[in-house]
Amino acid sequence: MEKFIDYVLQFANLNQQQMDLIKSKATEIQLRKDEFYWEAGKTVKQIGFLTDGVIRVFYYNNKGEEITRYFIDENHLILSGNTIDEIYTPSEYLSAITDCKLVVFSKQDWKEISETIIGWEIILQKIIAKHHSEKIIRRSKLVSQDGTERYLDFIQKFPTLVNRVPLSFIASYLGVTQSSLSRIRKNIR
Amino acid sequence: MEKFIDYVLQFANLNQQQMDLIKSKATEIQLRKDEFYWEAGKTVKQIGFLTDGVIRVFYYNNKGEEITRYFIDENHLILSGNTIDEIYTPSEYLSAITDCKLVVFSKQDWKEISETIIGWEIILQKIIAKHHSEKIIRRSKLVSQDGTERYLDFIQKFPTLVNRVPLSFIASYLGVTQSSLSRIRKNIR
DNA sequence: ATCACTTTTTGCCAAATGGCAAATATTTTC
DNA sequence: GAAAATATTTGCCATTTGGCAAAAAGTGAT
Numbered sequence: 223m224e225k226f227i228d229y230v231l232q233f234a235n236l237n238q239q240q241m242d243l244i245k246s247k248a249t250e251i252q253l254r255k256d257e258f259y260w261e262a263g264k265t266v267k268q269i270g271f272l273t274d275g276v277i278r279v280f281y282y283n284n285k286g287e288e289i290t291r292y293f294i295d296e297n298h299l300i301l302s303g304n305t306i307d308e309i310y311t312p313s314e315y316l317s318a319i320t321d322c323k324l325v326v327f328s329k330q331d332w333k334e335i336s337e338t339i340i341g342w343e344i345i346l347q348k349i350i351a352k353h354h355s356e357k358i359i360r361r362s363k364l365v366s367q368d369g370t371e372r373y374l375d376f377i378q379k380f381p382t383l384v385n386r387v388p389l390s391f392i393a394s395y396l397g398v399t400q401s402s403l404s405r406i407r408k409n410i411r
Numbered sequence: 412m413e414k415f416i417d418y419v420l421q422f423a424n425l426n427q428q429q430m431d432l433i434k435s436k437a438t439e440i441q442l443r444k445d446e447f448y449w450e451a452g453k454t455v456k457q458i459g460f461l462t463d464g465v466i467r468v469f470y471y472n473n474k475g476e477e478i479t480r481y482f483i484d485e486n487h488l489i490l491s492g493n494t495i496d497e498i499y500t501p502s503e504y505l506s507a508i509t510d511c512k513l514v515v516f517s518k519q520d521w522k523e524i525s526e527t528i529i530g531w532e533i534i535l536q537k538i539i540a541k542h543h544s545e546k547i548i549r550r551s552k553l554v555s556q557d558g559t560e561r562y563l564d565f566i567q568k569f570p571t572l573v574n575r576v577p578l579s580f581i582a583s584y585l586g587v588t589q590s591s592l593s594r595i596r597k598n599i600r
Numbered sequence: 601a602t603c604a605c606t607t608t609t610t611g612c613c614a615a616a617t618g619g620c621a622a623a624t625a626t627t628t629t630c
Numbered sequence: 631g632a633a634a635a636t637a638t639t640t641g642c643c644a645t646t647t648g649g650c651a652a653a654a655a656g657t658g659a660t
Contacts, residue, residue, distance in 0.1 A: 289555045304540060347536050354543035355492060361550035365586030366478045368616070368648095389638065397554030402617055404639050557618095557646070578608060591647055593609050 223248055225273045225297055226325045233345045240338055247331035253277075253318040259300070260316040265309060268326040270300040275322030276386050280394070281314040290394040292357065293319070293383055300324075301350055319387055364397060369406050372396040412437055414462045414486055415514045422534045429527055436520035442466075442507040448489070449505040454498060457515040459489040464511030465575050469583070470503040479583040481546065482508070482572055489513075490539055508576055553586060558595050561585040 226248065227241055236244075250273075253259055259277060260266055277294045279302055291314065294300060304310050308329060327335065336342045360379070364372050373396060377384050384392070393403040415437065416430055425433075439462075442448055448466055449455055466483045468491055480503065483489060493499050497518060516524065525531045549568075553561050565585060566573050573581070582592040 283552070283555055287555070289551070291551050303544060347540075350540065351493060351536075351543070354540070354547065357547050358543065358550060361547060361554065362478070362480050363472070364554050365550065366472055366476070366583070370616095388636095394555070399618055400637090401619080401639075405617090408639080559646095577606095588648055589607090590609075590649080594647090597609080 223250065223273075223325060226271045229271065229297055229299075230339075233349065234339055234342055236339065240335075243338060244335055247327055247335060248325045249327070251324050251326055253322040253324065255318055255321050258315060258317045259322075259324070260302070260312050260314075262313050262315055263311060265311045266305060268328055269305065269332045270324045270326045272296055272298055272300060273323045273325055276319040276383065277316050277322060278319050278387070278391055279314055279316050288394065290391045292395065293380070293387060293391075295380075295383060299349070301353055306346065306350070319391065369396065369398040369402055370409065372398070373403065373406050374410070412439065412462075412514060415460045418460065418486055418488075419528075422538065423528055423531055425528065429524075432527060433524055436516055436524060437514045438516070440513050440515055442511040442513065444507055444510050447504060447506045448511075448513070449491070449501050449503075451502050451504055452500060454500045455494060457517055458494065458521045459513045459515045461485055461487055461489060462512045462514055465508040465572065466505050466511060467508050467576070467580055468503055468505050477583065479580045481584065482569070482576060482580075484569075484572060488538070490542055495535065495539065508580065558585065558587040558591055559598065561587065562592065562595050563599070 223245060227236065227244060230236060230244070253275070259270065262281070272294055274296050276296075277300070278290050279292050279294065280288050280290045283289050294316075300316065302314065302316065303312050305312075336346070363375065367375065373392075376392065376396060389403060389407075390400045393400045396403065398406070412434060416425065416433060419425060419433070442464070448459065451470070461483055463485050465485075466489070467479050468481050468483065469477050469479045472478050483505075489505070491503065491505065492501055494501075525535070552564065556564065562581075562585060565581065578592060578596075579589045582589045585592065587595070
């Protein structure tokens with residue numbers, strides 16, 4: 223819970239009253255490994271903040287293969303697609319790679335909280351825009367790199383994920399097969 | 412000019428006064444083929460809308476290779492990075508692939524226009540978010556596709572670009588070499 | 601029409617990656 | 631701690647892509 227308050231404090235000042243409001247509206251939930259947080263086609267009714275664990279975002283391509291689009295780790299808002307919209311139905315899945323803890327707010331409560339924190343709405347837009355830009359840059363870079371470069375880039379950018387995320391998911395994220403990534407790893411050592 | 416008004420009308424209603432305001436603030440400019448619209452490191456002072464032509468967005472990777480990140484064609488706002496911020500200095504280049512016509516607004520005028528159109532600010536955020544999401548999805552898809560799939564996807568999504576953009580830029584965008592793309596093209600026929 | 605210049609295609613071969621299945625290694629469960 | 635389940639590595643070979651340079655095709659100016 224404190225983690226979420228700290229997160230917000232990075233971007234806006236909060237007085238005691240605001241903090242209390244946030245705390246009163248927050249619900250802490252847990253996900254066990256392999257549990258879904260979102261499923262494609264099911265409307266999302268909450269805004270979530272991940273305090274512990276790792277979640278992966280994936281979809282099925284037209285060959286029916288599961289493609290990992292990215293990972294979310296602790297201390298990040300879950301902002302896939304247009305979650306913030308009042309009604310949002312994702313076209314992809316979010317599932318827990320490890321056991322997870324989250325703080326969630328109903329959209330109604332979230333709205334109420336937003337309204338009491340001056341400028342929060344705009345700040346949130348900027349956070350989203352920043353996340354988006356980073357993802358675009360990150361995905362774009364992959365395209366012009368070979369497997370080894372992609373992997374080196376990955377471990378440099380997400381050192382804390384490497385040991386918590388199965389190889390197969392990283393491979394999918396990087397757009398190489400699992401066996402290729404295994405060989406790439408071997409060559410690096 | 413009318414093209415820009417039409418663009419805005421897709422998202423918001425405008426009365427005569429608002430249209431006149433927009434017209435009075437707009438400046439039409441032209442770019443000749445290969446001219447830069449933005450250069451990395453040079454602060455952007457305008458908001459631009461492309462009415463004719465094609466622009467490509469590119470950067471240099473760590474090997475010094477020019478990587479095309481995407482193309483912008485007519486009737487689109489130029490919204491790379493956080494252009495909308497008051498001060499924005501891009502880290503990439505935008506250059507005209509064909510002769511281009513644009514409508515541009517100084518940031519000051521843009522702000523003034525925004526303030527007279529109710530909800531415009533929010534609508535703009537949504538447009539940006541939508542553009543971003545599309546780019547993320549588009550780039551992500553590439554990663555799990557081979558060259559042929561990437562190219563087929565490209566011509567399906569951007570049929571009007573294929574004949575106006577040199578092969579080498581498309582190849583760079585798709586993350587394959589020029590000669591590979593040439594062979595891919597041959598196989599498709 | 602010709603020349604100069606740019607873009608695209610092609611040939612040749614090397615390197616990287618994929619596909620599949622079996623062998624190892626690691627983790628989980630009882 | 632052993633058995634079962636899951637994840638990773640490896641071997642083998644086919645396919646794809648890259649790299650480089652030359653040839654061919656296309657474009658534009660005179």
